Amino acid sequence: xxxxxxxxxxxVELKKTHPCGKRDFRIVRVGSICRIVCLSxxxxxxxxxxxxxxxxxxxxxxxxx
Numbered sequence: 001x002x003x004x005x006x007x008x009x010x011x012v013e014l015k016k017t018h019p020c021g022k023r024d025f026r027i028v029r030v031g032s033i034c035r036i037v038c039l040s041x042x043x044x045x046x047x048x049x050x051x052x053x054x055x056x057x058x059x060x061x062x063x064x065x
Contacts, residue, residue, distance in 0.1 A: 026039055
């Protein structure tokens, strides 16, 4: 498994939907525990980096480009 390069302000689409019905999240903080914010309802949550990397379906927008 390749380690993803995750940066703050990246928008990612997850495999499972959030209870509000959307899949897009913005990464706010990156570390061993990452903080992400739902772009639909604004709810923020913390998730282990390994679980986040598994949950990511695709990177929607990348700030490093």
